[in-house]
Amino acid sequence: MSTAPDALPPIALVGAGRVAQALAIALARAGIAVAAVGSRREALGAGWPESCPQPCSPQAAADRAVLVLLTVPDDAIAPTARALRWRPDHQVVHCSGATEVAALAAAAEAGAATGGLHPLQIFSDPVQAAERLRGSTAAIEADGELARVLHRLAARLGLRPIVLPPGMRVRYHVAAGYAASFLLPVLAQAAGLWKTFGVDESDALAALLPLARGTLDAVEGRGLAGTVSGPIARGDAGVVAAHLAALEAIGAPEAAFYRGLARPQVALAQAAGRLDEAAAARLNDRIGP
Missing domain, CATH: 1.20.120 (Four Helix Bundle (Hemerythrin (Met), subunit A))
Known part of the structure; x- marks a missing residue:
């Protein structure tokens, strides 16, 4: 059976903060199911889409998905990547603007594809951020099939993609701060x-x-x-x-x-x-x- 051109692999969010909540809302509005949310929280608070599954452990979330979006704070990206067991078919992507993709080295060493997807928006209010994502920009850093997947994901969310070369994330993030x-x-x-x-x-x-x-x-x-x-x-x-x-x-x-x-x-x-x-x-x- 052929796969639709814009089909996406099963998606998990690891981290349940404001960025994760905004993405979950935007994904639900785009008709994209979230397979799992990995978090230490016992339950998701108000504002999350009803279709979103209740939290499980980060490892359980990763096990249920192919595309894993790490929506944890910058300082937690590398430790989270080291703490989880990865499969060669995993696509591991962090959503930070400033942290280099090299922080996902542990996933890459396990054979997973790694990259970055940064939605360029303010997330102080996740519900408002979800509304503003459509028409905003997504900075994508990835190669091969993962790059194609992230461009498809950006298109489904109404994000305008730009491509970040390796080593340019901090410069990009400074400009965004301006x-x-x-x-x-x-x-x-x-x-x-x-x-x-x-x-x-x-x-x-x-x-x-x-x-x-x-x-x-x-x-x-x-x-x-x-x-x-x-x-x-x-x-x-x-x-x-x-x-x-x-x-x-x-x-x-x-x-x-x-x-x-x-x-x-x-x-x-x-x-x-x-x-x-x-x-x-x-x-x-x-x-x-």
Whole structure:
């Protein structure tokens, strides 16, 4: 009997945290059964799909599946791989963005295929994360048949795949952090400045988040350089100097934070053709080292 082109092998999740819960919800919505969930928990909490089996031991979960997704914390990936008995037909995949596939060496030594599948999304709320997975990106690192399986899995979940070469996971993860948690210090700095003239954080964020979302929407349609705006894009060195003077009056760290963000904006404005070399030089001179 022939196998459907998008058929997937039996899947187990080892680890029952937020990433596992989000994946279980997304898999259920895609009509993909989870064969087993390996965990030390006695029962799965609310929010897990009813079709998901109750936890068993990690070894029992691995024994019931071919494709085993390790959804444990980074520091537990290598110890978990060493603790389990693997078969040559196993496909062992961790879901970390930062940890190298080499952490699965124990599985590879047993003859299993190993790889990485990192869904690029925030998992602080698993239910919301499951909803946001469709249209998000999956970073895949694998070879041969396992690579084909992971691309099929990504397609079924509505994930857009990118291929990670070996050794690039940490660089990839740093970049993801810039686009996610590194946005928080920028918003914190903005809200902190508004607090100096009496606007509390909740009101500041209510005003600033629509602006941030508008910027992100513009980036999606026009790219990074095409979205740059404000006094730097206009070459208004006088306004930049006024910004720095106001920040230096508050403290050196505030001015240094601004300078660190302003310099890359000059480069983006040049890339967009908004600034000629002379205007860029004037801005960089005002921004300083």
